[in-house]
Amino acid sequence: MSATESCRIPSLVKKYLMAISGLVLVLFIVGHMLGNLQFFIGPEVINAYAFHLHHLPGAPVSLWLIRSSLLGALVVHVWMAILLTKENRAARPEDYLGQKTRVATYAARTMPVTGVLILAFVVFHILQYTTRVVPVDYNQTIGQSAIEVGHVELEYFDVFAMMVSGFSSPLISFFYIVTMGLLCMHLSHGVASMFQSVGLRNESWRPKLKCAAAIFGWVIFLGFASIPASVLAGYGEPYLSAKETAWANAPVTPPPSSH
Amino acid sequence: MHLHLKIWRQKNGDQPGKFVSYELPEVDEGSSFLEMLDIMNEQMVSKGEEPVAFDHDCREGICGMCSLVINGEAHGPQRATTACQLHMRHFKDGDTITIEPWRAKAFPVVKDLVVDRTAFDKVIQAGGFITARTGSAQDANEVPIPKPVADKAMDAAACIGCGACVAACPNGSAMLFTSAKAGHLNLLPQGKAEKDERTLKMVEAMDKAGFGNCTNYGECQAVCPKEITLDFIAKMNRDYATARVRKFFSKAC
């Protein structure tokens, strides 16, 4: 037995880690979608939500705790995905001449591909809206707007304007919508698979869970994709141009913009 | 009926194999798939050619020896049917039929369509048994077993160990086999004593043999000639988790 084989993580442990890390990501994604949907209630609401996220009780420690557990889950998930995919390819080195698929869904067979594309998306997404450096430096182009926090008016970074500005690029919007479609596929297999991996599935639950996972995937897709789609259709555009004129005329307090 | 056959020929495990085409006129619809191969082999022997090697024994669907991938499907197109129980009436005159061995790293080809399934024996040796004193058999009704439990154990025990699950799995995973063999004993009172040990050891042996990991495709269940379901994989996943947890805590005391 080679060294790599002797310290191979047991197959079922890999499946548990895959399922549990997947569940953490799934829970995050539900929360993230619900939070984002406040985009449709109006600028003040989502801007205040952004303020609250950055000022959670115990911030910044609590924020970094949440971020690091999400990153941890993602690392475990991708790491296990790489191990599983590598071992599985090695265990079945060649295909059959008349290779047939009886029941495995397209979504199931493309898990590693959709996973890698989602990962690429996550990197871009963080660079765009968290660090705000791609495709433009939003800290420079987007100013502040009034929000109300605990009956106090204050000025805060205008997240709503940033989202409208970002998604007014058809290319970026298209990229977001396509990736959410891939996420929908990944979840339509993953969410049902998760139950099987930890042993919580049987013949009578399998079709129900499969159906529930597909519905879940579609809800996630529609929830997220509705945002870039609505901006492409013109939502938020009057607000953004009004704000841009205002910021150009009276550049707001810190950071002092140089343009 | 007239058939065009494309059969995998391979001298031994060290040499690469290839497909060879054969023409077989006048095949009787009533003959079984293996009888069709017998007829072809007889003709080849009479012409002085090397016959095609394939595994078979009982020819009644109970031993698990036959192991052919027919047109890309383990045991061919009929559900719940071993290759030996498949009949030529399910094919049409003029059909081209491809016949290949099981393909998995853990099942190396021995010759032509014969593969080495020792890896399954290793899994069984690791825990597919109960430790019982020999001697005269206990009275059958001494250990009460509820009917649903007995039925479920019987469903798992129906596994004939043919390996079609591994052959059909795009990951070359043996989880359906291992879970059926472990589940069958884990369900019954006779198997309870060694349940944790069995589950841990059989999974370990399965991993060591070079089988892949389950990704819940369900291809194994679809080809299983004994219709064993993914329920048993879910049960194994449960049993393994509880066994690991119990083992972790029992180490402490």
Ligand code: HEM
């Ligand atoms: C943000 C996002 C993600 C979520 C919510 C997610 C969710 C899930 C879930 C719930 C599972 C099922 C676990 C199981 O089979 O027990 C899964 C499986 C999987 N994921 Fe992800 N995942 C995400 C990102 C990724 C990424 C970035 C990769 C990339 C490389 C990836 C690759 C895989 C693979 C290969 C599987 C195994 C498929 C299988 O078991 O059939 N996922 N994912």
Ligand code: FES
């Ligand atoms: S030869 Fe025994 S099961 Fe097919």
